[in-house]
Amino acid sequence: MSDQPLHNTAQFSTPAEPPLIEPGYTFASVTDKISVIVLRKGTPRGWWVGLLISFSLVSLLLYAVSYLLIAGVGIWGINIPVGWGFAITNFVWWIGIGHAGTLISAILLLLHQEWRTSINRFAEAMTLFAVACAGLFPLLHMGRPWFFYWMFPYPNTMKIWPQFRSPLIWDVFAVSTYFTVSLLFWYVGLVPDMATLRDRSASRFGRIAYGVLAMGWRGSAYHWRRYEVAYLILAGLATPLVVSVHTVVSFDFAVANVPGWHSTIFPPYFVAGAIYSGFAMVLILAIPLRAFYGLEDFITQRHLENMGKIMLATGLIVGYGYFMEAFMAWYGGNQYDLYMAINRALGPYWPAYWALLACNVVAPQVLWFKRARSHVAVLFVVACIVLVGMWLERFVIIVTSLHRDYLPSSWGMYSPTFWDWATFLGSIGLFFSLLFLFVRFLPMISISEMRTLLPDANAEQAAEIKSDLTKLP
């Protein structure tokens, strides 16, 4: 064993790398800076404008969903060759976006990537909201959504169980487990901060509300110790889920026999795609947030750059996936697969396919350049393009595969209706509304964890660890 501290090695060993937190902060100033966003009186006008726009989209969603429940899924553009349209596209897209949070929280935690600290809180929140949005769609896309509970293996008088061979049942388990663990993980991480807010809140209501959420946190060493253990256990639990959720979602397609779906490459390539879109979404949220709330000192250039690198890496994996799909269609010698590949590129939906390649494969190539990576606007634009591209990817996989499958007599087309768009945009509205509420009422950056990044904390911690080590036989 060396004397090297377990944490924050990067910060000290490679001073050339920009710090994760700008110098000059103390424990108190970090706490002030983050908690004031929640606790201050009066809300910035920009927040109101943002919430208003998002909430009007939520209203659109409510309107669309009400009509959907009254009339039926026929209000969407789906039909017989194309039984799944926007709803499942949106589902897969949102689930994908929901991957970054847990990846950042859990996997990067386990891999000791300290730079995750300033972004993990809102990335986790984003995960929850994205999974919530995703969860809406499988529910709404059902012909008879009021019987959704038939998907669960609950004991019933008819002794009927779900059909466990169906990937949709696996989905139910995968997504609900993922949501639960993500929620717990997020909440456990919030507890010390809740206590901070409880202690600092000026209003009685705030004190009570944050007090309840803080669950009696007093910051004792016992608390901290159990907290850290619980947090690590949850991280361990969440890690396989990051891989499993999108793997299972990809089974929805891979298990089916539709040309363009039935492919073993789907699980890894879906997971990569999910991380890809997740990080794009984190960037899209982080860049305006740090500007708006002046958090550049916490969410630094280095964070953005790192996320840019991850996007580039996952983007390349996704690009490889596209290439392999096309290659296997040719090399496999199956005429249906071959036709599918040609139809994607040259069929009626060709613009979607080429747009997807441009968005997901071409656009992120600028991230090879450090100047581009460190340019906030470029990153923001690339992230937006990637999100569009990833949505298109799911659309292309679902619609172009289904619309021309085996029998030419049954080939058809799908085009979204107003209600498809309303539900899609509405879900984006829901996502952002939840996010606006989150940044207003909860600390968007983990105060307690941020404090560990400070040199003071590190000195203490290093000393602690050293003393721990000396105790070892």
Add this chain to the structure above:
Amino acid sequence: MSSMNYSFNQPSAADAVQRLTARSGKEYWRGLEEFVETESFQELIRSQFPEHAAQWSNALTRRQFLCLMGASLALAGVAGCSPQPPVGKIMPYVRQPEGMTLGKPQFYATAMDRGGVATGLLVKSHEGRPTKVEGNPNHPASLGATDVFAQATLLGLYDPDRSQSITYLGQPRGWSSAQLALRKALEAIRKNNGRGLRILTETISSPTLADQLAGQRKGSVAREFPEAKWYQYEPTHGDARLAGARLAFGEDIDTVYNFFAAEVIVSLDADFLAFPAAGLRYTRDFMNRRAAARDAKIITSNETTQSGMNRLYVAECMPTITGSVADHKLPLRPSEIQNLARALAAELGTADIQPPEPLAESRKKWVAAVAKDLQRHRGSSIVISGNGQPPIVHALAHAMNNVLGNVGRTVRYIEPIEARPTEQSGELRALGQEMQAGNVQLLLILAGNPVFTTPADLEFEKHLQNVPLRVHLGLYTDETAAQCHWHIPEAHFLESWSDARTFDGSVSIIQPLIAPLYGGRSAHEVLSALVEEAERPGHELVRSYWRKNWPRKSNATDFDWQWEKSLHDGMIAETAFAPKQGLKLRLDWDKPTAARSTSTNSLGASQTSANSAQPASEPLEIVFQPDPTVFDGRFANNGWLQELPKPITKLTWDNAAFVSPALAEKLGLSQTFGSSGGEHGEALVDVVELTLHGRTLEAPIWILPGHADDCVTVHYGYGRTLAGKVGSGVGFNAYQLRTSEALNFGTGLTIRKLDKRFTLACTQMHHSMEGRAPVREGSFDEFVANPQFLEARETEEHRRFQRELVPGRGAESKLAEASDADGGSKPEQSKLDSRLQPLSLYPEYDYGPPKNKWGMSIDLTKCTGCSACVIACQAENNIPVVGKTEVTRGREMHWVRVDRYYKGDSENPATYFQPVPCMQCENAPCELVCPVGATVHSADGLNDMVYNRCVGTRYCSNNCPYKVRRFNFFEYADFHTESLKAGRNPEVTIRSRGVMEKCTYCVQRIRAGQIQAELAGRSIRDGDVETACQQACPARAIVFGDMNDTGSEVAKQKAEPLNYGLLAELNTRPRTTYVASLRNPNPELEST
């Protein structure tokens, strides 16, 4: 009176009910009391309840009667859902115990009259409600099959839009007041010997009705009103057919063909597989002959002994189902057919025929080859001409049949089956002139819709206004009813007694299954009520006619027995006409000097120079045909027929102006598929303005491969304005261009492309098989040379594909070929489609006996694409109609669809049909993916759908390679219309919204058959269970049964080398398999 201007409001029964119910309790009864005092009510009582008439002087019984009346008025509103048994004794067909067992359907034989020809039917009745129409196996025109119209007539019976009350100027009236008023008017006319009385009917073959109209007995129109005239008009009538026979033989005759005995058939624009008269029978005969040859059996019929496959040549303009199954099809403008017929006749050596005009080289070759083929099959060939052709073509066909010695072998001549054969367009013109001149005092229109269907130049509607009293009997308050003073609701044929002749002359008694739902009356009853001294019910009218005119001498008791037997059988035995003897072909009708028949003049001999292509500026030819689904317009309000994809075009809910791809290119017309539904739904087409002799019409175009060039086909029957909720305002009215000079086709059409697009609902715009061979096809010669030729060809195709695709695969596949070549070591199994063999790591589920292993085999050689199966399935399984918009979105609900593919160039492609029901895969991909187990396998191997377990994820549909699953995107089923509820099959669930559904192999019939067998203590036999599609199929192309029973027809078909599974390479192991399509092209014409 003629100057009076009536405002014809839409009569509505709802109005009457509303007015009655608007009165509050007390007033209501007072109103009734008052009503009772009126003369018309007294008359009603006398006529309807003669036994009670006397009681009306007695106050006490009158009070009782008022109670009764009150109750019946109250119940009148629910008449639609409380059907009563019809008046008169009817006979159940099947071996049923006496009386009715609740829940057990009964079958009654009856017949459907369309265009004056009867098709025998068996109608299934559940507790007195007709629920399904099936063919009568004993009837020569049906042989157990039905066409789409007979299937869909069930919906027509329960149509809530049918007229429900007698109206005078749109206001509801009672029957008695109508009877009184009309009798009064007739009394006045009777004084003039009936001058001024005109009766217009459709084509009548009913002996009873003919007797009522023209019979010389007391109470007949002819006797009571000697100077009255009876006219017939039917838009689809074949005037030319009769005129052609007169030309050739000098007398009126009908022709009956024996397609089973025919080896070579030449159709001159004759869609004989879809003839209203005998299309079903001809389809059966033709296809039986075709398949029998394939099955390598020697055919022994009465006339000849033959072997080898029959061969069909068709020259036609608009592609029809007949042309689509032809071995050689020649797209020709209708006007060119005459010259082709002449050339063929000349080639065959028919004497005294005007020489044809010179033909193009390719056609000459065609004619020579066809003539040679015909001559090789003297006595076993048929030349048949179409109704749309002028008389001269019919005469030429007769001449050719004579010279080929077919008469008495494949062709026989009989008395016309029409009660009074006549040239109907001439009659209509005469009637128009009479009306114009004011000679008509009372016009009685007994069924038909002449205001809508008559040629535009006769201005029937205008002249009709000159008639002071106009009476219309019809099922709907249609365009004609709106122009008549009186409208009387007609009884549907399932509600009334009648009779009609079938194509060979035999008589069917039309017996009702239900009392009139809306109080309708048959033409028999209306005539009786107006003309006879005492009104008689339909049953008595028909029965008394036959009591007098029973074909064999018999005493009265004998008659009762025979009458009941004929009701049971569905036809009167031995009424078929004997072949007419002593007919001699005249030789003077087509002398080179003779003037051609006037009706051909506009068809233009000058037009027939076949080889000269017309420049675009030159006028084109237009063809008028009845629509394949709504016919002449009478079925316009039938949702099943509206939504049925038309056999070739796959259009629904609209008609179109059909043009060939070449003409479309020349005129710059285009059609594209829209973004919703696309190839399977929305078609965006150009709209054109058709101008014919000063009349114009806007119509959407449809580019149809195989259509003749330089001509446009329009289907009449669409564009109804008063059809009802379903059919009004759908399509365009082609009658507006149809004139009496050009009833079937004419020249001088000009087309102008308008700057408009129109959306059509088409269920299959994609023509090509994309190199996938869902339909496997080949020629008879190939089959004879190597019965396994398809398998060999498939393998070769696959290897070629692989070789070309991946260069490295060449060696591999060569190796495989080499091993094939030297070994011949394939197991015996390889005779069958090897892809259907099990391919799994897991042990197979045992479907072996004593279980049943249900399977279906569809013979693509036999399928004509007529789509009777589609409607039969719809009726049997309560499949909803979704409407045009939903069809454009690709959401039609038919459980079995008929796919249509083209092969070859678009000018004259080969057409193939493939009915696709659920494949009932043993490894069903749908079952695997359903999250709630709503689609599961039964022990006998059915892929069952559990509607009430379905949550509607549609995953099963996505994963179905055949795309046979149908989803209730909305609440398509009509849960609200009372009258429709009665017509549903009580054995099949009505599906709610959000639920997937699909073909079940008619599982309700399977279970019923199993129960029946179990009760009888035996195992189920082949033929015990017939699916609805199988039953309706006129060609018997669909075979269903137990594959465990090695003797069953389905097991035999599945053992044939041509049997293959659709997409079986996916290892779905479909239970529905296909027998590849075989055609028999003439080697001399291979290039055509």
